[in-house]
Structure formats: C-alpha cells, structure tokens
Amino acid sequence: MSSTPSTLKRHNHRIHPCKTEQKQELLELLISKNSDKTILVITANDSEVISKAENVTLLNDDDLAKLPDLTCELLISYNLPQKAIVYMSRIARTTSHALILLDPAEQSLVYPIETLLGRTLMQENIEGFETIVQKAVPIKKEFKPRSNEERGEKKEYKQKSNDFKAEKKEYKPRNNEERGEKKYADKPARDEKRPAKKPYNKDASKSDSWDKKKKSSQYLGKDENGKALFSGKTGDRNHRHDGTPKDYVPKVPGRKINIQALKKAEDSK
Template identity: 45%
Template sequence: MSANTITVKHNKHRVHPCPDDKKIELLNLLINQNSNMEILVVRANSLDVIKEAVTADNVTILNDTELKNSTKTYELLISYDLPATPTLYINRLFCATEMALILLDAKEQKKLYPIETVLKRVIKQEMIEGFEYLEDQKMVVAYKTPDKPKREYAFKTETEEKPTYDKSKRDGFKSDKKPFDKPKWDKPKREDGSNDKAKKWEKKDREPNKFLGKDENGKAIFSGKSGDRNHRHDGTQRDKYDAPKKVGRKINIKALKPKETPED
C-alpha cells in the first residue's frame, strides 16, 4: 500500500461540532470509546493542553510539522482542529487506516469547505449529545423612533372658484376668432344630414341592366357590364337556373319475361 493513499472510507469519516471549551472533554470521551485502537491526535499549534489532559498509552500526540517526518500509520485519526491549508489535512489522512474524526468549532467551519472540495465529497457532521453549541439567548431590542404628530391635510371644497386667465388682457393680444366660429376642417353636411367621408365605403345602388339592342355582328348590347352573364344573345332574360345542356342517355328497360320451359 502506498504511503500517499487515503484508505479511510467516507462512512468512517466524521465531523463532530464542538465548542473550543469542550474539546478536551470530548477528546477523552472518544479515546475511551476506542481504547482498543492505535490513536493519533493532531493539532496545528501547541500541544501542551492536550498532553496534560491525555495520558493513555495507545495515543500519540503530534502537530503538523512533526507529522511530515513520520511514516507510521494509525487506526484512528482525531484532528483537534483544522490546519490552515487542505494539503496539511490530506497529509493527516495518509496516516489513518480505518477512521478519521474532526473536532470542529463554529469559527473553523470556513476551513472545512476547501478540504471537502479537494476530497470531492461532503464529510458527514454528527452532533454528540452534551457537546452542542449554546444558543445565544440575548434579546435584541429594536430602536423605536418617537411618534411624530400626524399631518393634517385640508381638502379643497368644490364651491371654491378656479382662477381664470384672460390672455387678451394679460399679453395685450386680441384674437379675431369668435367663440362661435367653427374650425376650418369642419365641412358642412348635406341636406340629408350625411357627410361625404361617412359613406365612401358604402356600396352604391346599382341601376338595373337593360337590353339596348344588337350590334353589327348581331351581339346583344346592354347598359351594364354583366349582359353576357344575365341575358342570352337574343336579348332575352336568362333563367336563374338553366336546364342541363347534356342529358344522360335514356335506356329503356324491358321487363324480363320468365323463360318457358319445354313440355315433356
């Protein structure tokens, strides 16, 4: 197996959210629960606090600088905090063979996202009872602006007269237009009260088509344009529905007589 290979499966990789003041207590709990495993505890900076609290024989405590020169592997990796770069955390995972746990404070959450990006998966977070974050119960009182007196609006009554302006008096200009003059574009109406533009679209009454006689060639002449359609060549009015010119051939059907059977 290569030294630079991650062997911890994703279901054995956990994040335990925990505030900083409870990390030592949670660390001892995890060590006691996994007392039969070789455990590696890693912290980015000082190790004095951890070494004073943890005295188990199956636990090795190192920082990231010391871990670079180590080639030994451990069954369980417990990260007391997260390093500054994802590369340093991947180097920690190389030393674990079965399980990896992270004790994560809320302010370290922003360091977790780059690590998950490198691993191309989300690390499952599991809260342990008794090590939850305490909710801030301080009440925030919103500042209330002092009440301002409401403005009173005086609505105008309809009885008030509107001001009038006389242009002739104001500008010294006198208009020649009388108040009863009609505009130039208003055409006079006909006697029947109609207007020229009003009936342009309407159809005019057509005069009846009359037979006037025949020309030199003997063709009928009519007063309208539809003579050929409504009249015959001899000038007579054409019927509305003419009889068909071609009549089907008549077939006489004789009754079939039964054949006489010869007498014996």
C-alpha cells in the same frame, strides 16, 4: 509530506462540532469510547496544550512529517491546519477512522478539504457538545402615542383673506364693431418665385398625376466619330443616322472552330 489519496469510507470520516473550550472534554470522551484502537491525536500548533492520555500519541503536523512510517486505526484532528494539503497528509496515516473536532470559527477550513476529497464530510453532533447558532432577533419597540404636552399646542387656523385677488370680470363676447373689419389688402402678396397652383381638373382621374410620362428621344446631332446623339437612354440608340429606328439589326455570329480538323493538322505534322 505524504499526499496519498484517502481510502477512508465516508461513514468512517466525520466531523464533531464543538466549541474550543469543550474540545478537551470531548477528546477524553472519544478516547474512552475507542480504547481498543490505536489512537493518534494531531494538532496544528503545539501538542502540549492537550492533556496526555494513556495509549494515545499526541503530535503536531511538523512532528508527524518527521515520522513517515507512523500509522494508527483512529485519527483525531484536534483542530484543522490552514492548508488543506496538510490535512490530507494526516488522514494518510489512518487505516480505519478519522474524526475532526470542529469549532464554528473553523468552518471555512473544511471547504478546501472537501474539494480535495471530492465529497462532503458528515457532521455528527454529540449530546452535550452541540453548537447552537443563535440568530439575532430584531427588537420591536412598543408604540406609544405622544401626549399633547410632547406634541405642543396646536396653532389656530387662520383663513387667508381674498384682498390680494383681483376682481373677476364677466365674460362678454366681442361684436364685429369691436373686432373691426378684416382687410385682405393688408396681406402680403404671393412671392413671385413661388409657382402658382395648377388649376383643379375635375375630369382628370386620380392616377393621372402619378403616371410616369414617357419622354421621346430627340436627335441632337453627331459626335466626333460621326455617331448620332440622342437625348433618350442608351437603349434607344438602335437607330439610323437620320433618327429613325432600325427594323432589324443583324447579329454577328461567333467564330466556329473545327476541332477534328485541328487534330488532323497536328497529327500530320
């Protein structure tokens, strides 16, 4: 099966929308208009369903595959094959024009063909063979108010009685005698575990309660190695054994290495 890329110009490759029952009539019209060209009509199934015409070759896809050298000037596809690659082998046989008679039900077969071609196919309606897609128009129902007979008789409204409601009492504020005297002795005593509140100091500033108090380190004794122990941080251990801090801590200098002296010693060896 030939899969040679098509060299057809875009305006020479067209689709004529047409219903299936009108395809035979449209085919005869196209043949009469292009009688000066060699015409090849291809169908996907049986080519005998098409009435034969003079100077026209009628074949199906299977018979076309058996004739690799057959060419034409005008290729007319009576219908489309299920596979787009089969259609590509059809248009490889024409040297000038290609037409498709397309029923609206075959529209989904066009998209794979356009994908292989890398472009869309032009659609041209021929007068008398147009396919009009009618949209379904919703049917509006006429509004008819219902009669009293359809609605039924209205029930009389009966107001509910207020017998079930309790009588409202007038609001009277209670006096101290009705309330009774408050006895503070009845209140439970403060829990002993709960600490008592600190007395309020008017003279203290607001920031005193949030200030961090500095803790003084205390001498705790000596450890197993004879080193003094204090309750402060590790940074406070710069001190004497009796607990008094040292004024000066001598720094141990690092060892200095004379590189030149080492090089001379190595050279002498």
